[in-house]
Every structure is written in C-alpha cells, then in structure tokens.
Amino acid sequence: MTSPEGGGPGTPAPLAPLPPSAPLPASAASDLVLPRYGAGALSDVVPSALAALGVEGEHDLLGLPPSDRYVVMLVDGLGWHLLHRHAEDAPFLTGEGRIRRSLTVGAPSTTSTSLASLGTGLPPGRHGIVGYTMAIPGTDRLLNTLRWDTTVEPLVWQPHQTAFERGVQAGVAVTTVSRKAFRGSGITVAGLRGGEFVPADSAGQATAGTVEASRRGDRSLVYLYEGDLDWTGHRAGVNSPAWRHQLSALDHFAARLRSALPADVVLLVTGDHGMLDVAPDRRVDVDSAPQLRAGVRMVGGDPRLRYLYTHEGAAGDVVATWRERLGDGALVLGRDEAIATGWFGEVEDRVRPRIGDVVIAALDETAVECRRDFPMEPLMVGWHGSLTAEEMLVPLVVAD
Structure with a gap:
C-alpha cells in the first residue's frame, strides 16, 4: 500500500515540500506581528x-x-x-x-x-x-x-x-x-x-x-x-x-x-x-506520513499554531522533521525558543508545560491539521491562531 505522501510498503516516504505560495521575506520572523502587551493589545x-x-x-x-x-x-x-x-x-x-x-x-x-x-x-x-x-x-x-x-x-x-x-x-x-x-x-x-x-x-x-x-x-x-x-x-x-x-x-x-x-x-x-x-493544498495532516508522527505523543493547539508534545528527548528531531516538511510555510520552534520570542508575554512556571514542546506558527496560508484527533478540522474553510x-x-x- 502506498502512503499518502508516496513510497512503498514499510518505506518512509520522502517529505515533499508544500506547493509554492506567496513569496516570503528572507527572515521568516519578519512576517509575524508581535503582541503589544501593555502598549495596544x-x-x-x-x-x-x-x-x-x-x-x-x-x-x-x-x-x-x-x-x-x-x-x-x-x-x-x-x-x-x-x-x-x-x-x-x-x-x-x-x-x-x-x-x-x-x-x-x-x-x-x-x-x-x-x-x-x-x-x-x-x-x-x-x-x-x-x-x-x-x-x-x-x-x-x-x-x-x-x-x-x-x-x-x-x-x-x-x-x-x-x-x-x-x-x-x-x-x-x-x-x-x-x-x-x-x-x-x-x-x-x-x-x-x-x-x-x-x-x-x-x-x-x-x-x-x-x-x-x-x-x-x-x-x-x-x-x-x-x-x-x-x-x-x-x-x-x-x-x-x-x-x-x-x-x-x-x-x-x-x-x-x-x-x-x-x-x-x-x-x-x-x-x-x-x-x-486555507486552501486544501495548503493543509498538512500530522498523520499523512510516519515521519511526522515520530517522537510525537500528543497534538494540541490550532491548525495555524500547532502544539506538538513530544516523547522525552525527541523535541529536536521533531523540530528538524517539521522544518523540512513545511519549509518557508511556517516557523517551527522548540518551546524555549517560542517563549523567548515574547509571543506569550511573561510565562509563569506553571504555564510552561501547557505550551507544546514544539510550536508550529504558520507564516502564509498553511495549516497543520490532525484529522484523526480533530475530525472537524478539514471541514473548516477559515482559520486563525498564528501571528500573521x-x-x-x-x-x-x-x-x-
């Protein structure tokens, strides 16, 4: 049986990049709007x-x-x-x-x-x-x-x-x-x-x-x-x-x-x-290729700002896999990196583990769906959650 991403039985499919969208600036982070907490939020x-x-x-x-x-x-x-x-x-x-x-x-x-x-x-x-x-x-x-x-x-x-x-x-x-x-x-x-x-x-x-x-x-x-x-x-x-x-x-x-x-x-x-x-060809399902689930124990957040909760020690590999898959379509960060950006403001210790070990912030019209866990996601046309x-x-x- 061929996987949804291509490849033969038992063979992990190569991770195809997303189809091209609008050109992105050299720095992915420049496409994001940082929250103005205390100054117009x-x-x-x-x-x-x-x-x-x-x-x-x-x-x-x-x-x-x-x-x-x-x-x-x-x-x-x-x-x-x-x-x-x-x-x-x-x-x-x-x-x-x-x-x-x-x-x-x-x-x-x-x-x-x-x-x-x-x-x-x-x-x-x-x-x-x-x-x-x-x-x-x-x-x-x-x-x-x-x-x-x-x-x-x-x-x-x-x-x-x-x-x-x-x-x-x-x-x-x-x-x-x-x-x-x-x-x-x-x-x-x-x-x-x-x-x-x-x-x-x-x-x-x-x-x-x-x-x-x-x-x-x-x-x-x-x-x-x-x-x-x-x-x-x-x-x-x-x-x-x-x-x-x-x-x-x-x-x-x-x-x-x-x-x-x-x-x-x-x-x-x-x-x-x-x-x-978000157009259908800009959506990536977490379960569309075995590599995308590797090291991931739980999926949360929204399709436009996805949280991946990983097995111990797996976060670095998960970041690398998802960066390869999404390319310029998203900013993929570890939890500490995401917190350091200031996206969430000051983060209290009790709140830190609620944020994904890996955070995927869509930059263009990309969405990361998890259809197995959230079957309503592919039925939605409009989305939000990221920092555009x-x-x-x-x-x-x-x-x-």
Missing part, C-alpha cells in the same frame, strides 16, 4: 475602560474618553484587515472617526486565549489559557478550553484576579451579556468571572440585556460577546458571500445597539482575532 481594553470609568490604580493605555458607563462588545473573528477590506458592508463600524486604532491580540490568536486576555487584562503566559487545546501537565490529556474538562478547576488553572473582579471591587456594576450556554463554563469562570451574567441567545435579547445592564449603578461596565461572524468564517470562509452578509448583519446590530443605549454610554467594539481562508497580520490585528471602534 486586547488585554489592555478592560483596564483602560476601568481607568476611563475613574477606577483608581487602573491605567488608560488606549486614550479612551472619560465616562461613567462603558459597553465592550467583542466580536469573534472581527479582524482589522477584514473590516477595512469590506468597509462598504459595515458603514456604521467604519464611520468617520470610529476606528481609533488597531490592537494586537495575544498568541495564539484564538478565541479562548483572547477571551481570557480581555477578561483578566493579562498576557497568555500569565493567565495560562495558551490555546484552544493544550496539555494538562502530568497527564496524557488535552484541555479543550471551550468545552472544558470537569476534572480541571478553572480557579486553579487561572488563579489571578480578573479585571472584571477589580471593577466590582471598585464599585462598578459589571455585567457579562453572552449565550446562556456560557454561564458558569470553564472559560467564563477562568477568564471572565466577576459581576452579573445576563443570558442572551438572540440579537434582541443581547440588545435589551446590554441596554438594561448599562443603566445599573452609578458606574457600569458591560461586556457583550457576539460569535456569529467567526462561525460563518470557519464554515464558509472569509472570502464568501455568507461572511460579507454576516458582517453587514453585525454592522446593523451594532448600529441598533448604539441607538438604543443611553447617550452617556461609550460603546467599544473590537475582535478576538482575524481570519484567513491577518490574524493578529483587530480594530478598536469607539462609538460615543
């Missing part, structure tokens, strides 16, 4: 809003207008480049003066990591949600951070006080408006705890819940989550008519929300990551 949004609300000890790093009431709307999958590319589909969000600047998200550029960064005000290396899936140290299991493992205590996994909790402590009426299924979930408790939770499973419920919550107390902060744009991008792709229609629907929702909110409320809109489409500008940059929209 997603993790700076809530601390800056608290400072604008007058909370002592908080710092406005983003130049937000002073107000007694803030709504922070996070749109899953709203990238800086995507919004500008399709500005005609989002006239409210891209209205004159509303897009104040770009923000970087953290690494990986994936939802669970970004939600925890937003809620805690910390980089991933401190809050510890360093991927969609990541190793549970001391086990051969992965933690799926959007589904969560009931044997993992969220308050132990992420022990730091959140920015929302600091707001409550300072007397701010803090409210989360999100899907009912997210109430009490692992990621909510770990990264977004603090204040009241208002369930909302429709645009109407989200609008009404946000407006009511914004009127609470003398000072209020409302966090609103919207996830349909990301869902559409994953399944139809960001270059699809469906995605553009969803962006238009989002824009109408944001405009209606702004008109329904009290005049003294400042509405911020941002994203948790961008997205790009398309994935890392999100807008900061201010509608006051």
